[in-house]
Amino acid sequence: MRLRLRRFSLTKAVPLAISRGSSSGVEHLLLELEHGGICGLGETGGFDTGHRRYASDAIAAELEALSEQLQALDSPLRLLGSSGESLLRDLSPPARCGLDLALHDWWGKRLGLPLHQLWRLDINACVATSVTLGLGSVEAVLARLERWWRQLPASRIKLKLGSPDGLDHDRALVRAVAQCLQLRQQQDGGALELQVDANGGWDLDAARTMAPWLAEQGVVLLEQPLPPQHDAAVDTAGFAALKPCCPLPLVADESCWNLADVERLAPHVDGINIKLLKCGGVGPALQMAQRAKALGLGVMVGCYGDGSLLNGAAAQLLPLVQWPDLDSHLNLIDDPFVGLTIHGDVLLPGSGPGLGIAWVEAADRGPVLPP
Numbered sequence: 001m002r003l004r005l006r007r008f009s010l011t012k013a014v015p016l017a018i019s020r021g022s023s024s025g026v027e028h029l030l031l032e033l034e035h036g037g038i039c040g041l042g043e044t045g046g047f048d049t050g051h052r053r054y055a056s057d058a059i060a061a062e063l064e065a066l067s068e069q070l071q072a073l074d075s076p077l078r079l080l081g082s083s084g085e086s087l088l089r090d091l092s093p094p095a096r097c098g099l100d101l102a103l104h105d106w107w108g109k110r111l112g113l114p115l116h117q118l119w120r121l122d123i124n125a126c127v128a129t130s131v132t133l134g135l136g137s138v139e140a141v142l143a144r145l146e147r148w149w150r151q152l153p154a155s156r157i158k159l160k161l162g163s164p165d166g167l168d169h170d171r172a173l174v175r176a177v178a179q180c181l182q183l184r185q186q187q188d189g190g191a192l193e194l195q196v197d198a199n200g201g202w203d204l205d206a207a208r209t210m211a212p213w214l215a216e217q218g219v220v221l222l223e224q225p226l227p228p229q230h231d232a233a234v235d236t237a238g239f240a241a242l243k244p245c246c247p248l249p250l251v252a253d254e255s256c257w258n259l260a261d262v263e264r265l266a267p268h269v270d271g272i273n274i275k276l277l278k279c280g281g282v283g284p285a286l287q288m289a290q291r292a293k294a295l296g297l298g299v300m301v302g303c304y305g306d307g308s309l310l311n312g313a314a315a316q317l318l319p320l321v322q323w324p325d326l327d328s329h330l331n332l333i334d335d336p337f338v339g340l341t342i343h344g345d346v347l348l349p350g351s352g353p354g355l356g357i358a359w360v361e362a363a364d365r366g367p368v369l370p371p
Helices: 056-071 082-088 093-111 138-151 167-188 204-216 232-245 259-268 282-294 308-315
Strands: 002-018 021-035 038-045 130-133 156-160 193-197 221-223 250-252 271-274 298-301 341-343 346-348
Touching: 002 056, 002 156, 021 056, 021 093, 038 056, 038 093, 038 308, 056 093, 082 093, 093 282, 093 308, 130 138, 138 156, 138 167, 156 167, 167 193, 167 204, 204 221, 204 232, 232 250, 232 259, 250 259, 259 271, 259 282, 271 282, 282 298, 282 308, 308 346
Parallel strands: 130 156, 156 193, 193 221, 221 250, 250 271, 271 298
Antiparallel strands: 002 021, 021 038, 341 346
Protein backbone atom coordinates (compact mmCIF):
# COMPACT_ATOMS: atom_id res chain seq x y z
CA MET A 1 0.00 0.00 0.00
CA ARG A 2 1.48 3.31 -1.09
CA LEU A 3 0.50 6.85 -0.09
CA ARG A 4 1.38 9.91 -2.17
CA LEU A 5 0.63 13.57 -1.38
CA ARG A 6 0.25 16.50 -3.70
CA ARG A 7 -0.31 20.16 -2.85
CA PHE A 8 -2.81 22.23 -4.78
CA SER A 9 -4.44 25.65 -4.43
CA LEU A 10 -8.13 26.54 -4.31
CA THR A 11 -9.03 30.13 -5.18
CA LYS A 12 -12.40 31.68 -4.40
CA ALA A 13 -14.20 33.59 -7.13
CA VAL A 14 -15.64 35.80 -4.37
CA PRO A 15 -13.65 36.12 -1.10
CA LEU A 16 -15.59 35.11 1.99
CA ALA A 17 -15.63 37.19 5.20
CA ILE A 18 -16.95 35.83 8.50
CA SER A 19 -16.70 37.01 12.11
CA ARG A 20 -13.12 35.67 12.44
CA GLY A 21 -11.73 37.23 9.23
CA SER A 22 -11.78 36.77 5.48
CA SER A 23 -10.30 34.30 2.98
CA SER A 24 -9.70 34.36 -0.75
CA GLY A 25 -8.27 30.84 -1.03
CA VAL A 26 -6.55 27.90 0.63
CA GLU A 27 -3.83 25.32 0.00
CA HIS A 28 -5.02 21.72 0.22
CA LEU A 29 -3.52 18.27 -0.07
CA LEU A 30 -4.50 15.44 -2.41
CA LEU A 31 -3.89 11.95 -1.05
CA GLU A 32 -3.47 9.04 -3.46
CA LEU A 33 -3.65 5.66 -1.75
CA GLU A 34 -2.70 2.84 -4.12
CA HIS A 35 -3.09 -0.88 -3.52
CA GLY A 36 -3.90 -3.77 -5.82
CA GLY A 37 -4.17 -1.57 -8.88
CA ILE A 38 -6.83 0.68 -7.26
CA CYS A 39 -6.19 4.30 -6.29
CA GLY A 40 -8.29 5.91 -3.56
CA LEU A 41 -8.36 9.70 -3.40
CA GLY A 42 -8.61 11.97 -0.38
CA GLU A 43 -8.57 15.72 0.16
CA THR A 44 -7.58 17.62 3.28
CA GLY A 45 -6.17 20.95 4.40
CA GLY A 46 -5.76 23.39 7.24
CA PHE A 47 -8.54 25.39 8.88
CA ASP A 48 -9.16 27.66 11.86
CA THR A 49 -12.24 27.63 14.12
CA GLY A 50 -11.10 30.42 16.40
CA HIS A 51 -10.14 28.06 19.22
CA ARG A 52 -8.38 25.34 17.20
CA ARG A 53 -6.11 25.80 14.19
CA TYR A 54 -4.51 23.31 11.81
CA ALA A 55 -1.95 24.13 9.12
CA SER A 56 -1.54 22.21 5.87
CA ASP A 57 2.23 21.82 6.41
CA ALA A 58 1.69 20.12 9.76
CA ILE A 59 -1.00 17.86 8.30
CA ALA A 60 1.34 16.85 5.47
CA ALA A 61 4.07 16.05 8.00
CA GLU A 62 1.68 13.78 9.94
CA LEU A 63 0.74 11.86 6.84
CA GLU A 64 4.31 11.58 5.58
CA ALA A 65 5.36 10.13 8.95
CA LEU A 66 2.66 7.48 8.57
CA SER A 67 3.73 6.42 5.07
CA GLU A 68 6.15 3.69 6.16
CA GLN A 69 3.59 2.07 8.45
CA LEU A 70 1.02 2.08 5.65
CA GLN A 71 3.44 0.34 3.31
CA ALA A 72 3.72 -2.52 5.80
CA LEU A 73 -0.05 -3.22 5.71
CA ASP A 74 -1.33 -5.84 3.30
CA SER A 75 -4.70 -4.17 2.66
CA PRO A 76 -6.44 -0.78 3.22
CA LEU A 77 -9.38 -2.72 4.67
CA ARG A 78 -7.38 -3.19 7.87
CA LEU A 79 -7.64 0.56 8.48
CA LEU A 80 -11.41 0.75 7.95
CA GLY A 81 -12.23 -1.57 10.82
CA SER A 82 -11.56 -1.31 14.54
CA SER A 83 -8.08 -2.74 14.03
CA GLY A 84 -7.03 0.46 12.28
CA GLU A 85 -8.04 2.71 15.16
CA SER A 86 -4.69 2.35 16.92
CA LEU A 87 -2.92 3.69 13.84
CA LEU A 88 -5.36 6.54 13.18
CA ARG A 89 -6.35 7.77 16.62
CA ASP A 90 -3.29 9.97 17.16
CA LEU A 91 -3.76 11.84 13.88
CA SER A 92 -5.23 15.33 13.91
CA PRO A 93 -8.82 15.47 12.59
CA PRO A 94 -7.85 16.88 9.16
CA ALA A 95 -5.00 14.39 8.69
CA ARG A 96 -7.32 11.54 9.60
CA CYS A 97 -9.95 13.00 7.26
CA GLY A 98 -7.68 12.90 4.24
CA LEU A 99 -6.71 9.29 4.88
CA ASP A 100 -10.28 8.27 5.75
CA LEU A 101 -11.54 9.66 2.43
CA ALA A 102 -8.84 7.85 0.46
CA LEU A 103 -9.62 4.59 2.28
CA HIS A 104 -13.37 4.84 1.67
CA ASP A 105 -12.80 5.81 -1.96
CA TRP A 106 -10.55 2.75 -2.38
CA TRP A 107 -13.14 0.52 -0.70
CA GLY A 108 -15.97 1.74 -2.91
CA LYS A 109 -13.86 1.40 -6.06
CA ARG A 110 -12.86 -2.12 -5.05
CA LEU A 111 -16.54 -3.09 -4.75
CA GLY A 112 -17.62 -1.00 -7.73
CA LEU A 113 -20.26 1.00 -5.84
CA PRO A 114 -20.64 4.54 -4.47
CA LEU A 115 -20.61 4.90 -0.70
CA HIS A 116 -24.27 5.91 -0.45
CA GLN A 117 -25.24 2.56 -1.99
CA LEU A 118 -22.88 0.64 0.28
CA TRP A 119 -24.51 2.47 3.20
CA ARG A 120 -28.01 1.82 1.73
CA LEU A 121 -28.94 5.50 1.61
CA ASP A 122 -31.68 6.78 -0.69
CA ILE A 123 -30.54 9.75 -2.81
CA ASN A 124 -34.17 10.67 -3.46
CA ALA A 125 -34.13 12.07 0.08
CA CYS A 126 -31.60 14.81 -0.83
CA VAL A 127 -32.75 18.43 -0.42
CA ALA A 128 -31.45 21.83 -1.55
CA THR A 129 -28.09 23.07 -0.31
CA SER A 130 -27.72 26.51 1.22
CA VAL A 131 -25.41 29.09 -0.33
CA THR A 132 -23.41 31.54 1.72
CA LEU A 133 -23.43 35.33 1.97
CA GLY A 134 -20.32 36.56 3.80
CA LEU A 135 -20.03 39.69 5.89
CA GLY A 136 -19.69 43.04 4.17
CA SER A 137 -21.60 46.19 3.41
CA VAL A 138 -25.32 45.84 2.72
CA GLU A 139 -24.65 46.66 -0.94
CA ALA A 140 -21.89 44.04 -1.26
CA VAL A 141 -23.97 41.33 0.41
CA LEU A 142 -26.96 41.99 -1.84
CA ALA A 143 -24.69 41.95 -4.89
CA ARG A 144 -23.36 38.54 -3.78
CA LEU A 145 -26.92 37.29 -3.44
CA GLU A 146 -27.73 38.40 -6.99
CA ARG A 147 -24.59 36.63 -8.22
CA TRP A 148 -25.72 33.41 -6.58
CA TRP A 149 -29.13 33.74 -8.22
CA ARG A 150 -27.47 34.08 -11.61
CA GLN A 151 -25.64 30.81 -10.92
CA LEU A 152 -28.41 28.59 -9.48
CA PRO A 153 -31.89 28.83 -7.89
CA ALA A 154 -30.41 29.37 -4.39
CA SER A 155 -33.61 28.79 -2.44
CA ARG A 156 -31.73 28.45 0.87
CA ILE A 157 -29.58 31.40 1.89
CA LYS A 158 -27.10 31.34 4.78
CA LEU A 159 -26.16 34.82 5.97
CA LYS A 160 -23.00 35.28 8.02
CA LEU A 161 -23.36 37.58 11.03
CA GLY A 162 -21.22 38.45 14.04
CA SER A 163 -19.92 41.56 12.28
CA PRO A 164 -17.08 43.49 13.93
CA ASP A 165 -19.24 46.54 13.21
CA GLY A 166 -21.71 45.34 15.81
CA LEU A 167 -25.32 44.23 16.13
CA ASP A 168 -26.74 47.24 14.28
CA HIS A 169 -24.86 46.17 11.16
CA ASP A 170 -25.98 42.56 11.66
CA ARG A 171 -29.59 43.76 11.85
CA ALA A 172 -29.19 45.89 8.73
CA LEU A 173 -27.91 42.87 6.79
CA VAL A 174 -30.79 40.68 7.96
CA ARG A 175 -33.41 43.29 7.05
CA ALA A 176 -31.93 43.87 3.60
CA VAL A 177 -31.55 40.19 2.71
CA ALA A 178 -34.97 39.25 4.15
CA GLN A 179 -36.61 42.01 2.11
CA CYS A 180 -34.81 40.84 -1.03
CA LEU A 181 -35.95 37.26 -0.45
CA GLN A 182 -39.52 38.38 0.15
CA LEU A 183 -39.56 40.36 -3.09
CA ARG A 184 -38.17 37.46 -5.11
CA GLN A 185 -40.63 35.07 -3.53
CA GLN A 186 -43.50 37.36 -4.51
CA GLN A 187 -42.18 37.58 -8.07
CA ASP A 188 -41.33 33.90 -8.64
CA GLY A 189 -43.60 32.13 -6.21
CA GLY A 190 -40.92 29.70 -5.01
CA ALA A 191 -40.26 29.08 -1.34
CA LEU A 192 -37.10 30.71 0.02
CA GLU A 193 -35.52 30.49 3.46
CA LEU A 194 -32.96 32.51 5.36
CA GLN A 195 -30.52 30.89 7.79
CA VAL A 196 -28.09 32.81 10.01
CA ASP A 197 -24.59 31.77 11.09
CA ALA A 198 -22.77 34.02 13.58
CA ASN A 199 -19.60 31.85 13.65
CA GLY A 200 -19.24 32.46 17.39
CA GLY A 201 -19.35 36.23 16.92
CA TRP A 202 -21.75 37.08 19.77
CA ASP A 203 -21.60 36.86 23.53
CA LEU A 204 -24.51 35.37 25.46
CA ASP A 205 -26.29 38.70 25.98
CA ALA A 206 -26.10 39.54 22.29
CA ALA A 207 -27.34 36.07 21.32
CA ARG A 208 -30.25 36.33 23.74
CA THR A 209 -31.17 39.67 22.21
CA MET A 210 -30.78 38.61 18.60
CA ALA A 211 -32.45 35.20 18.61
CA PRO A 212 -36.08 36.40 19.15
CA TRP A 213 -35.54 39.32 16.77
CA LEU A 214 -34.23 36.98 14.06
CA ALA A 215 -37.34 34.82 14.42
CA GLU A 216 -39.50 37.92 13.90
CA GLN A 217 -37.62 38.61 10.65
CA GLY A 218 -38.47 35.15 9.30
CA VAL A 219 -35.05 33.54 9.86
CA VAL A 220 -35.45 29.76 10.10
CA LEU A 221 -32.20 28.67 11.83
CA LEU A 222 -29.45 30.09 14.05
CA GLU A 223 -26.00 28.50 13.85
CA GLN A 224 -23.15 28.80 16.39
CA PRO A 225 -24.00 32.18 17.91
CA LEU A 226 -21.52 31.74 20.79
CA PRO A 227 -17.74 31.32 20.62
CA PRO A 228 -16.63 27.69 21.00
CA GLN A 229 -14.81 26.93 24.23
CA HIS A 230 -11.93 24.54 24.90
CA ASP A 231 -13.58 23.54 28.18
CA ALA A 232 -16.47 21.26 27.22
CA ALA A 233 -18.46 22.10 30.37
CA VAL A 234 -18.19 25.84 29.72
CA ASP A 235 -19.11 25.34 26.08
CA THR A 236 -22.18 23.28 27.00
CA ALA A 237 -23.24 25.82 29.62
CA GLY A 238 -23.38 28.56 26.99
CA PHE A 239 -25.82 26.64 24.80
CA ALA A 240 -27.83 25.58 27.87
CA ALA A 241 -28.21 29.23 28.89
CA LEU A 242 -29.22 30.35 25.39
CA LYS A 243 -31.62 27.55 24.45
CA PRO A 244 -34.62 28.71 26.56
CA CYS A 245 -34.37 32.17 24.92
CA CYS A 246 -34.04 30.92 21.35
CA PRO A 247 -37.28 30.37 19.40
CA LEU A 248 -35.26 29.22 16.36
CA PRO A 249 -33.63 25.85 15.71
CA LEU A 250 -30.20 26.22 17.35
CA VAL A 251 -27.32 24.47 15.57
CA ALA A 252 -23.81 23.83 16.93
CA ASP A 253 -20.89 23.97 14.49
CA GLU A 254 -17.48 24.96 15.87
CA SER A 255 -18.50 23.42 19.22
CA CYS A 256 -19.26 20.00 17.73
CA TRP A 257 -16.35 17.79 16.59
CA ASN A 258 -17.14 14.19 17.47
CA LEU A 259 -19.61 11.73 18.95
CA ALA A 260 -18.89 12.88 22.49
CA ASP A 261 -19.83 16.44 21.50
CA VAL A 262 -23.07 15.21 19.94
CA GLU A 263 -23.99 13.50 23.20
CA ARG A 264 -23.15 16.47 25.47
CA LEU A 265 -24.83 19.09 23.25
CA ALA A 266 -27.97 17.10 22.39
CA PRO A 267 -30.10 18.39 25.31
CA HIS A 268 -29.25 22.02 24.49
CA VAL A 269 -29.34 22.32 20.69
CA ASP A 270 -31.66 21.36 17.85
CA GLY A 271 -29.00 20.30 15.39
CA ILE A 272 -25.31 19.87 14.64
CA ASN A 273 -23.11 20.87 11.71
CA ILE A 274 -20.82 18.02 10.69
CA LYS A 275 -17.71 18.95 8.71
CA LEU A 276 -15.38 16.24 7.52
CA LEU A 277 -12.20 18.13 8.39
CA LYS A 278 -13.44 18.61 11.95
CA CYS A 279 -14.60 15.07 12.64
CA GLY A 280 -11.97 13.07 10.74
CA GLY A 281 -13.71 11.94 7.54
CA VAL A 282 -16.83 10.24 6.21
CA GLY A 283 -16.59 7.27 8.57
CA PRO A 284 -16.86 9.37 11.76
CA ALA A 285 -19.34 11.69 10.01
CA LEU A 286 -21.69 8.80 9.28
CA GLN A 287 -21.60 7.74 12.93
CA MET A 288 -22.29 11.30 14.09
CA ALA A 289 -25.20 11.75 11.67
CA GLN A 290 -26.80 8.47 12.68
CA ARG A 291 -26.41 9.22 16.40
CA ALA A 292 -27.72 12.77 16.02
CA LYS A 293 -30.83 11.53 14.23
CA ALA A 294 -31.36 8.90 16.93
CA LEU A 295 -31.25 11.71 19.52
CA GLY A 296 -33.83 13.73 17.58
CA LEU A 297 -31.37 16.32 16.27
CA GLY A 298 -31.35 17.84 12.81
CA VAL A 299 -28.18 17.27 10.78
CA MET A 300 -26.29 19.85 8.77
CA VAL A 301 -23.24 18.94 6.73
CA GLY A 302 -20.92 21.84 5.96
CA CYS A 303 -17.59 22.81 4.47
CA TYR A 304 -14.71 25.26 4.65
CA GLY A 305 -13.02 26.46 1.44
CA ASP A 306 -13.12 22.88 0.17
CA GLY A 307 -12.87 21.40 -3.30
CA SER A 308 -15.27 18.96 -4.93
CA LEU A 309 -13.51 15.92 -3.48
CA LEU A 310 -14.19 16.89 0.13
CA ASN A 311 -17.67 18.12 -0.73
CA GLY A 312 -18.29 15.03 -2.86
CA ALA A 313 -17.37 12.85 0.10
CA ALA A 314 -19.74 14.82 2.33
CA ALA A 315 -22.42 14.56 -0.36
CA GLN A 316 -22.48 10.78 0.12
CA LEU A 317 -24.18 11.54 3.46
CA LEU A 318 -26.82 13.87 2.03
CA PRO A 319 -29.77 11.45 2.37
CA LEU A 320 -29.28 11.80 6.15
CA VAL A 321 -29.02 15.60 6.07
CA GLN A 322 -31.76 18.12 6.79
CA TRP A 323 -29.64 21.21 6.11
CA PRO A 324 -26.98 20.68 3.42
CA ASP A 325 -24.37 23.47 3.33
CA LEU A 326 -21.93 22.36 0.63
CA ASP A 327 -21.39 25.38 -1.59
CA SER A 328 -17.64 26.09 -1.36
CA HIS A 329 -16.78 24.28 -4.61
CA LEU A 330 -19.38 26.42 -6.41
CA ASN A 331 -17.26 29.48 -5.54
CA LEU A 332 -13.93 28.21 -6.91
CA ILE A 333 -12.15 29.21 -10.09
CA ASP A 334 -9.64 26.33 -10.01
CA ASP A 335 -11.37 23.28 -8.54
CA PRO A 336 -9.26 20.34 -9.84
CA PHE A 337 -12.00 17.72 -9.38
CA VAL A 338 -14.99 16.54 -11.42
CA GLY A 339 -17.94 14.28 -10.69
CA LEU A 340 -20.07 16.30 -8.25
CA THR A 341 -23.38 17.32 -9.84
CA ILE A 342 -26.19 19.65 -8.85
CA HIS A 343 -29.76 19.69 -10.13
CA GLY A 344 -31.09 23.18 -9.57
CA ASP A 345 -29.79 23.72 -6.05
CA VAL A 346 -30.04 20.08 -4.95
CA LEU A 347 -26.57 18.57 -4.66
CA LEU A 348 -26.41 14.84 -5.33
CA PRO A 349 -23.74 12.31 -4.34
CA GLY A 350 -21.56 11.15 -7.19
CA SER A 351 -22.75 8.05 -9.03
CA GLY A 352 -19.28 6.63 -9.64
CA PRO A 353 -17.70 4.05 -7.32
CA GLY A 354 -16.29 5.21 -3.99
CA LEU A 355 -16.60 8.96 -3.58
CA GLY A 356 -17.48 9.32 -7.27
CA ILE A 357 -14.97 12.15 -7.77
CA ALA A 358 -11.97 12.27 -10.14
CA TRP A 359 -8.82 14.41 -10.13
CA VAL A 360 -8.17 16.40 -13.31
CA GLU A 361 -4.50 16.13 -14.14
CA ALA A 362 -2.65 19.40 -14.83
CA ALA A 363 1.07 20.10 -15.01
CA ASP A 364 0.84 23.11 -12.72
CA ARG A 365 -1.08 21.46 -9.86
CA GLY A 366 2.09 21.30 -7.80
CA PRO A 367 4.86 18.79 -7.14
CA VAL A 368 4.29 15.39 -5.60
CA LEU A 369 5.65 15.39 -2.07
CA PRO A 370 8.17 12.69 -1.14
CA PRO A 371 6.63 9.66 0.61
